[in-house]
Amino acid sequence: MKNYQFNLKHIFYLFTVSLLMVGCSSDDDGTPDDPGEPDPTVEPVVLDCDFFQEGNIHLEKVPNAIVDYIVTCDPKIKGDLIIDEGVVIEFERNAGLQMIHDNNYKIQMNGTVDNPILLTGVEKTKGYWRGLLMTSDDPTNVMKHVTVEYAGQQRPGGWGYEGAVIGSWGAVMSFDNCTIQHCQEIGLHWVGYSAELNIYNSIFTKNDLPIKTNPNFINSIDETSTYQGNINDYVRLEHTDVNKDITFHNIDVPFFSNGFKPSNGAKRTFTFKPGVTILMDAGSQMRFQNAFSYQHETIMIGTPEDRITIKGKEDVPGYWKGLSIESDSPLNEIAYLDIANAGRTTAYPNGAINLGYSSYLKIENVNFIDCFEYAMSLDYRQTMFYLEYDNLVLDNTPKLFSDRHGVEVADPHNP
Template sequence: MKIFKQTHRLATFAVASLMLFSCSSDDDGLEPDDPTVINPPIVLDCSYFGENPNVHLTDDPNAPVDYIVNCDPMTSGDFIIDAGVVIAFESDAGLRLGKYADGKIQMNGTADKPIILTGTQKDKGSWRGIQISSDNPANRMDYVTVEYAGQTGRNGWALQGSLIGTYGAVLEMNHCTVQHGHLIGFHWYNNSKSLTLSNSTFTGNDTPIETSVNHINSIDGTSTYTGNVNNYIKLTSHDVYQDVTFHKTDVPFLSTGFKPDNGAKRRFTFEPGVTILMEAGSQIRFQNAFHYNHEIIMVGTAEDPITIKGKEDVPGYWTGIQIDYTTNPLNEIGFLDIANAGATNGYPNGAILLGSWDIFLNMHDVNFIDCFEYAVSIERPNDINFSYNNLNLVNTPKMFSDWSGGEI
């Protein structure tokens, strides 16, 4: 198994060999240096983790693989890995870290000495993966590669992903790579607590990331998400319980729809260049049971518009955007391409729906592309503060309708 440390060592050994054989015949009587010692990996079984509530794994420079894990332990104490450590996991093996506890999790790789968490077999899903449940604010992963993980359906793991955050997990993750994962590379569940993500790579997975809209603030343009079977970031959970910002990324988001919860005022910000793919029948709705005056800041630029469209290029594939009960003067939709929207089974069926009489909205420079019938449907056109300009129909039949489907 030629992993980073071994490859580096063999290259050094090759250079040393060339230097040795290039010496003159005067040196023939010298004894060669002792060959480099290669140490075998240390096997960590479940008894080791049971006897050691706090784990600290160190690097052996002479071991291509430092440790082999052959089970699926559940830890509660501190779990620390030093730079340069390589761990290979057998089938059915993995790590559940910080389960029902707040043990500190730190994987301290560096650019020169990354930590490698891999499988003994180089196949997608050859081992279970890493599950993090600790809510310790000191949790962090730096320069860590997780690869060939994501095994499902055995030993009680119902959660999917190569690297998983759940049950209140907290994690800061920098310069990491999650690759060649089965189903989902990085799965940060809605019931996790806090994620900080930067400068990381998600590639070669079936899907790079699945997470809740409530964790969307952490998914930004400092990381890359391309080279996967499904090149999108999958979003789950409909109810948004905090302010959220959609950052521009190098792949689209895929959404089943979302709306604010009933807890408080929320601010929704969409940066220029954001692309969202909508699942069939889904809707984005800025409304809840109380008049909290949610803020909608969906403003692209002429050079970098926001795009929200159906996952499939079919008119009426998704329901559209509905705005109700918000008179916030910051509400603005501009330089947006909205495509494939509109209900196909009744009225109102605009790509954008303005319901109720409590609405303020400035809308400009919007292209309605391949939408089902109407661009905008308005429930009470005489009772809202709605300004608009430069709205364009592209393969969309009509501009405005009332709530019953009549053209206005």
């Protein structure tokens, strides 16, 4: 396979020699030219689709260039893509890069603190260029100290994905000290078919939406990165079956979810850190149960200073269905939670929290705010469930306990 490497020393050899000759020339009075005269600026190298047709691509810094390369199209790269520190690439309108070959070539963009990589548009307008689309599952894939800006479009050709940086179909990537900003649609769109996402110390700002993904990829969406300053200041989570243990971290914007549940493959642990805020979409539900009795673990423990908040995106009673727990794990615990706008409006059970039969739950210091009818619904088909509760507060929520048919229960231990 051909290996296209832009080592530009030989390209500028004659140019450098000519500069030296000019520098050694004398004025009419025999005085040498001023040695402090700045080097001339080099024009960017234009990369069209023919350049990307085959072979590995290695883009190095062009000496004396402010912008090193201009990409004019949206090519499918058929080899490794390596970009060195300090490289600046501008993309023409609707240009981009597609790293989607079946051979899963590696992607490595290795900027540094002092010499970051910049991927930007020729014009500084949101959505001016398409962005990056990747499916490579090479475990060494990395984008380090890279800024992506002014990208983000709906991808043509059957992909249908929108955003500036998109991962799909087995994609693996580590984002380390990256910035995605001024992008249209979505800054980072990590689609459900992807394999692995790692984010460290990165910034997502001034986009229409910072991140869209599903709960299987939220473990690295944590406090080391910032997500504020976007038109829609939340991390959008798409509905999915969760196939791993996941943790909701207390990031600087809410999560916005349209629901999730564990897959049927094995036991899962769902952990919610103190201070987490989750907005729920209309009619959505968090289910900590599936078709098999794997006894999933729900650990939702805030603190008096950092309560967990789960509420409807709109402040309407019954806007979303609520939490459903069916597990006898002794680790199931909910504490210092504000749950708002939950409860079924047309069916039973209609509690903001539904506790299934043969289940275990410790729950205390929970505020039920603007919920439709009941705080909790309990399933008595088998009375062998464990419920320990204390300080459950009704705030514009009519009643505390019901059975699964919507009948009020005064004492949950003696229905």
